[in-house]
Amino acid sequence: MSNIILQVENINKSFDDLKAVDNISFEVNQGEILGLLGPNGAGKTTAIRMIMGIFQPDSGVIKYDREYIIDKKKIGYLPEERGIYDDTRVLDTILYFADLKGMERSDAEEKAEVWLDRMELTEFTQSKIEELSKGMQQKIQFIISIIHKSVLLVLDEVFSGLDPVNQNLFKDIIRELADQGMTILLSSHRMNMVEELCDRIFMINKGKRVLYGGIDKLKDEYGIKLVSLKFKKEIPGISSLSGNSNISGIEFDRDSLSFKVNSNISPLEVLRMLPDNVEIDEISINKPPLHDIFIATINKGVSGR
């Protein structure tokens, strides 16, 4: 059994009348990347702040590597709201935060050099931070959160404000850190990134858990696959499909067709549903993207109220 680095048990947090986090529990295993998802105002940042020891939960327990008390030196954190000194120099600032995490100065200098190089910021080592662009400042903040060898890394909205090239750079680094054994909890609205990076996700809405588990498993449980077809010739008739109770959301064009099918239907069965005389040019049967599941889950939550 894998080593649980972060264990969250039934935590609650209210602000005045608002129940920001409502009895949520999850765990993150060593070397795993857990995605914390949810719409704006769902309670993600509050949950993260409790994990970071910035807030105390009203009730519930958070365990770090089986300890009840957080060792702040072993945790890396990139907050959602990016703030950094603007009138200090890049290297000095990185070294200060590394110092607060208890790093030796020589070690910190060495690592800072490596990371600045990786982020292509070497030439700005002695610049004042206010002279840097927003994206560059974000890279500095990212370096600050990962420079010390933390056991747990918490990244809140790590991709926001980054261009696609830098999103990929960050993604690669996060993957590498996890491969080296770092445990990572990340929140993001970039579903494609979450899908590529995370092993499992925890989705929260209005303070409550709505989804939790491995991405593949969640997709299976979502119960629908997406079928799309392209034909060589015009299709003679597909009316036979619309009567099938396993199929929904049919959309078709002159030579293409897409529909949703219950996930217990195998690809072979899907093919058998089609009229015999069609000549298929392309076919794909996919599990739905996380994006669809996210939206459907949130909407279900709204209509369910």
Add this chain to the structure above:
Amino acid sequence: MNDILKVAKWEFTKGIKNKTFLFLTFIFPIIMLIIMGVVAYFSSQGVGGKDLYLGVIDKTGFMAEPLQERFAEEEFKADFIVVEGQDEIKDLLKGEKYDGILLIPEDLVKNNNVLYYFNELSSLETDFIREVLTNILVDKRLIERGYSPDEIGSLTADVKIDTRSLKDDDGDVGIAKMLLPFALAFLMVFAVFMSGSILLQSIIKEKSNRIVEIILSSISARSLMMGKVLGYALLSIVQIAIWLTAGLLVLFYFQPTALSAVFELKTLLMLVYIAFGFIIVASINAIIASSMKDAQSGNQSAGIFVLIPIIPIYFSMPIMNSPNGLISRVLSFIPIFTPTTMMLRLSVSRPALWEIIVTILLLIISSYLLMLLASKLFRIGMLMYGKTANLKEIIKWARSKDY
């Protein structure tokens, strides 16, 4: 503890490069010295530093000559004119040739009364004129009684006051020695408030751009606050040291004998009080800054609270006139006023030993409690979003077990 030192070191290095700090540390004393020099120069130039040009209407017939002599000694000018009626005097004053017109009536010797018409009245002017006229009149009366000028000189000689301290026998150091401790007290209070306000700005900045979240994910809120307070305390010390050194050098050059006024036990006590003063000011500023949304709101309403500890400055006249009087004593035992009041009292007197012991004990207890309160409110306030907290909310935080 280690974390506190790390923060202190960072804040200190940042603060010492701060432009406001550099300006106030180096330029401000120079400006002050220049202003003091200018004031000193003009006050040495006779009455208010300006030449007095008088029109004198002498109806006695004997005042003109001695007045002319006396005025010449003081480099004043006077014309002896003949005018009839008030209207003419008014016209003359309107012409602005004369600063004032002195009407000496015939019956001066009997009534001891003159009339002075003026455009702008200064008490120095009238004091001076009164003194001169009195002297002349006294001389005249004495001559009429048959005294010789030599006799008159010895009969009317002024009493001279030599100042000499009993504590040590370094002789006549006069006013410099009296003012020095006061200047020292004022300097320290000023330095503390200055670095206190840089502290305030730095906290607001960290809060409003959310750096605080990264910091608080590494160290405790208490370490952060204490580190900041310590860092800016060191900054104050450096500033006071710079000013003190500069001041002592100037003093050494102009009046070396007064130097002994600085090297006293009193100065050491002042340093103790100002240290507590700093803790109080810094704690108040930390509470205020952490409850603010941004720097703008930091400057508005907070100003009132920041100024509370220097309220005794407004009482500096009664305190210095009566350093062991009721006002002085009452203010001394209200912890928030203690440092400033005791500094002022120390600068002009020696408060009783028991008062010093009790006030310091009081300060130890109250500043400890204040720091506890401040670090709690600081932690809550720093993580608040969006709005500036009002007093009611701050009281609620203070009562809450946690947030």
